[in-house]
Amino acid sequence: MVTVEKLTFAFQKNEPLFTGLDMRLEAGNTYGLFGLNGAGKTTLLNQLSGMLFPHKGSCTVLGENVKKRLPKTMSEIYILPEQFDLPKIDAEIYAELHAPFYPRFDHTYLSEILNEFQVDRQKNLTELSYGQRKKFLIAFALSTNSKLVLMDEPTNGLDIPSKSQFRKIMAASDQSNRCFLISTHQVRDLDSIIDHVIVLNNGKIIFQQSVMDISTTLSFEKLSDDSDKIALYSEDVFGGKAAIISKNKSSKETQIDLELLFNGIIQKQELINNQFKS
Numbered sequence: 001m002v003t004v005e006k007l008t009f010a011f012q013k014n015e016p017l018f019t020g021l022d023m024r025l026e027a028g029n030t031y032g033l034f035g036l037n038g039a040g041k042t043t044l045l046n047q048l049s050g051m052l053f054p055h056k057g058s059c060t061v062l063g064e065n066v067k068k069r070l071p072k073t074m075s076e077i078y079i080l081p082e083q084f085d086l087p088k089i090d091a092e093i094y095a096e097l098h099a100p101f102y103p104r105f106d107h108t109y110l111s112e113i114l115n116e117f118q119v120d121r122q123k124n125l126t127e128l129s130y131g132q133r134k135k136f137l138i139a140f141a142l143s144t145n146s147k148l149v150l151m152d153e154p155t156n157g158l159d160i161p162s163k164s165q166f167r168k169i170m171a172a173s174d175q176s177n178r179c180f181l182i183s184t185h186q187v188r189d190l191d192s193i194i195d196h197v198i199v200l201n202n203g204k205i206i207f208q209q210s211v212m213d214i215s216t217t218l219s220f221e222k223l224s225d226d227s228d229k230i231a232l233y234s235e236d237v238f239g240g241k242a243a244i245i246s247k248n249k250s251s252k253e254t255q256i257d258l259e260l261l262f263n264g265i266i267q268k269q270e271l272i273n274n275q276f277k278s
């Protein structure tokens, strides 16, 4: 669904942000996009939504170069930015005005999600809190039914119950023909939603694997100080080490620790990636 080829881009001359970045995303998947501050996650989402253009290379969505900004392509891409302004109108009028851009917009679904999130549809959007406005836009994003949904820090500003509602709504949404790319630092908010992990660092995608392959390849364990297990990467924690270990037949099933995995990839990129080469 999405192909990024040799994407090169810089905001300032001689300070390249992306240097020949390649990435492919398929329909039916929800990708978590992780990277250090300033790695370029927001910029990549903006490139994929046609708001910024590559200096070299291309971003293709559903077979069309996004840079052409064809209406048929734009109607299949929805970006939920981290920072946004909303007009002084209520949610219902906003939906009436903006839904026509999205041919499969589902007004019933929008109402359902807004009810779940308890967002007041009659209030002007400018009078809602940041978190309430964010919930409105999440609901709008899902209701567009566009094929590619890009979300930048969607859970930032959401209170604890809203974060779990977000996870529930995402898990219940029909994702079979859609592709979600979600950039976040709040890894715990996403760990039950995403089925692929992507890490962006130094202008390139340095890791992209499915959650299933990660689970079958790596194990995430707490090791005591006298353990003889060899860790690919470890961090000191109270009473021992949190470790990423190469999985073997005797390894038990463990839950992926996304935070540890991210740190491991940043520190030991080659070693971790080598585990996935059969």
Ligand SMILES: Nc1ncnc2c1ncn2[C@@H]1O[C@H](COP(=O)(O)OP(=O)(O)OP(=O)(O)O)[C@@H](O)[C@H]1O
Residues within 6 Å of the ligand: 011, 012, 017, 035, 036, 037, 038, 039, 040, 041, 042, 043, 044
């Ligand atoms: N409009 C702009 N003009 C100049 N430089 C910019 C602009 N927008 C972003 N940058 C720079 O590009 C780099 C990547 O920024 P970007 O916001 O894409 O990173 P990010 O991975 O989303 O960061 P964060 O995790 O902090 O949100 C940063 O060094 C930033 O300073």
